[in-house]
Amino acid sequence: MKDRVIFHVDVNSAFLSWSAVHALQHGASVDFREIPSVVGGNQATRHGIVLAKSIPSKEYGIKTGEPIIQAKQKCPGLVVVPPDYYCYERCSRAMNEILREYTDKVQIFSIDESFLDMTDTLHLFGNDPVEVATKIKDRIKNELGFTVSIGISDRNKLLAKMASELKKPDAVSTIYHNEIQSKMWPLPIRDLYMVGRATEKKLISMGITTIGDLANMDIEFVKYKLKPAWGTMLWNFSNGIEESPVKPEGSIPYIKGIGNSTTIKFDITEKKDAYKVLLSLTEMVAMRLRSVKYCCSVVSIWIRTNELSGYSHQKKLYVPTDETMKIYKSACRLFDEAWQGEPIRALGIRVSDLCSNDFVQLSLFENYSEKKRKLDRLVDGLRIEYGSHSIYRSCFLHSGFPPVTGGISEENNFVMTSIL
DNA sequence: TCTGGGGTCCTAGGACCC
DNA sequence: TCTGGGGTCCTAGGACCC
Numbered sequence: 156m157k158d159r160v161i162f163h164v165d166v167n168s169a170f171l172s173w174s175a176v177h178a179l180q181h182g183a184s185v186d187f188r189e190i191p192s193v194v195g196g197n198q199a200t201r202h203g204i205v206l207a208k209s210i211p212s213k214e215y216g217i218k219t220g221e222p223i224i225q226a227k228q229k230c231p232g233l234v235v236v237p238p239d240y241y242c243y244e245r246c247s248r249a250m251n252e253i254l255r256e257y258t259d260k261v262q263i264f265s266i267d268e269s270f271l272d273m274t275d276t277l278h279l280f281g282n283d284p285v286e287v288a289t290k291i292k293d294r295i296k297n298e299l300g301f302t303v304s305i306g307i308s309d310r311n312k313l314l315a316k317m318a319s320e321l322k323k324p325d326a327v328s329t330i331y332h333n334e335i336q337s338k339m340w341p342l343p344i345r346d347l348y349m350v351g352r353a354t355e356k357k358l359i360s361m362g363i364t365t366i367g368d369l370a371n372m373d374i375e376f377v378k379y380k381l382k383p384a385w386g387t388m389l390w391n392f393s394n395g396i397e398e399s400p401v402k403p404e405g406s407i408p409y410i411k412g413i414g415n416s417t418t419i420k421f422d423i424t425e426k427k428d429a430y431k432v433l434l435s436l437t438e439m440v441a442m443r444l445r446s447v448k449y450c451c452s453v454v455s456i457w458i459r460t461n462e463l464s465g466y467s468h469q470k471k472l473y474v475p476t477d478e479t480m481k482i483y484k485s486a487c488r489l490f491d492e493a494w495q496g497e498p499i500r501a502l503g504i505r506v507s508d509l510c511s512n513d514f515v516q517l518s519l520f521e522n523y524s525e526k527k528r529k530l531d532r533l534v535d536g537l538r539i540e541y542g543s544h545s546i547y548r549s550c551f552l553h554s555g556f557p558p559v560t561g562g563i564s565e566e567n568n569f570v571m572t573s574i575l
Numbered sequence: 576t577c578t579g580g581g582g583t584c585c586t587a588g589g590a591c592c593c
Numbered sequence: 594t595c596t597g598g599g600g601t602c603c604t605a606g607g608a609c610c611c
Contacts, residue, residue, distance in 0.1 A: 169611090195579095196579065196580095201579090202579060202580090203578095203579090204578065204579055204580095206579075206580095218576085219611095220576090220578075220579080221576065221577095221578085222576085222577080222578070225576075225577095264611090265582090265610085265611050266611080267611080268611075348610085349608095349609065349610075350609090351608065351609045351610075352608090352609090353607080353608060353609080354608075354609080382585080382586080384584085384585065384586090385584095385585075385608085410582090411582080411583065411584090412582075412583085413581090413582090414580090414581065414582075415580080415581080416579085416580060416581080417579090417580080418578090418579065418580085453603095453604095455604090455605095459578090463577065463578065466605080466606085467604090467605065467606080468604085468605080469603085469604060469605080470603090470604085471602090471603070471604090500578095501578095501579085501580095503580085503581095505581095505582095
């Protein structure tokens with residue numbers, strides 16, 4: 156197999172580091188990274204979970220994803236910083252600009268992770284991959300103020316990603332193909348990419364506790380136990396086998412679907428309130444859909460009850476659309492069909508089965524479509540220019556609901572896939 | 576451990592067609 | 594007319610990741 160040079164760059168405690176840097180730049184006297192602190196949502200609006208934590212807060216046993224209240228019980232002096240997604244996007248963009256100076260093959264994998272294919276360009280910056288990665292790491296630290304861990308492999312993205320986990324913060328590690336057995340096999344099975352809680356449980360019941368155990372298992376047995384597709388993938392991963400190329404960002408983002416969801420401040424029991432939240436979410440979803448120049452053919456809604464169980468309902472449209480009101484109407488119908496009447500804690504909308512909006516299929520009875528689409532675009536323009544609250548639908552006035560709802564602002568760079 | 580938000584992929588069952 | 598088989602589409606739900 157031909158040797159390659161793949162880097163995986165991972166920002167250490169990304170949200171927390173970025174918030175800390177931002178605060179320092181604006182005159183803060185403490186560095187959140189050096190005290191027990193977390194980035195977390197607002198408890199009053201029931202968004203209160205830990206999104207990222209500092210290293211000192213780890214010593215209190217605080218975990219990502221746990222409720223803020225619980226974290227405060229573990230550490231009463233805990234500092235809770237609200238998330239600032241605009242700031243995170245700026246930091247992410249700045250980092251990727253630096254990375255692109257080293258190769259044009261940069262794959263933005265998530266807001267805080269990127270892959271670099273350095274195979275053809277490494278020699279321009281040095282001979283030793285570790286030395287070049289160290290330069291990149293130090294440059295990001297000096298110029299942007301936050302630290303990263305870089306993983307290197309001579310084979311593929313999977314090994315580079317596993318390598319970046321080996322040591323942090325502010326570190327460079329390798330897993331070359333001849334280091335798989337010594338560095339990767341002793342790790343607990345849960346550390347393998349794509350092994351979550353459910354799969355871990357299954358594997359342990361099969362007597363597999365380390366990555367090496369899985370690697371040395373009969374693949375047919377693993378396929379039988381975990382289903383063919385999943386079993387093959389994990390067995391390959393445990394043996395360091397993975398072949399996807401580093402995919403640089405094209406002009407049109409590769410997206411399968413777009414969704415937004417929100418936990419509401421109070422439990423919703425009335426349909427008209429649910430409709431308002433659905434409209435507010437649709438505004439965001441449809442705007443994002445138009446911004447990437449797609450139409451959707453499937454609309455789905457998702458309901459989480461106050462008992463925390465969830466269910467979803469979806470339907471294919473006869474004609475693809477990017478119109479806010481069409482998506483909204485469809486979402487309301489789906490809601491009516493699905494809702495069992497329980498108090499609702501959270502609602503979500505998702506559009507999928509995307510196609511280009513280059514030409515819209517004109518359906519016979521819809522003369523006003525073009526007008527409505529122009530109006531949608533006009534509103535998009537105003538919101539991008541003056542903020543999402545600059546233009547309201549009248550039904551939101553004094554309603555207690557925001558006119559637009561959705562987590563991360565602007566178009567984001569989430570491109571998660573199990574095949575890397 | 577009682578819970579945010581944004582994604583992707585896979586699978587199974589039912590409907591429907593030939 | 595009470596019974597085969599295969600293929601595709603649609604939908605719900607599970608599992609996983611950051």
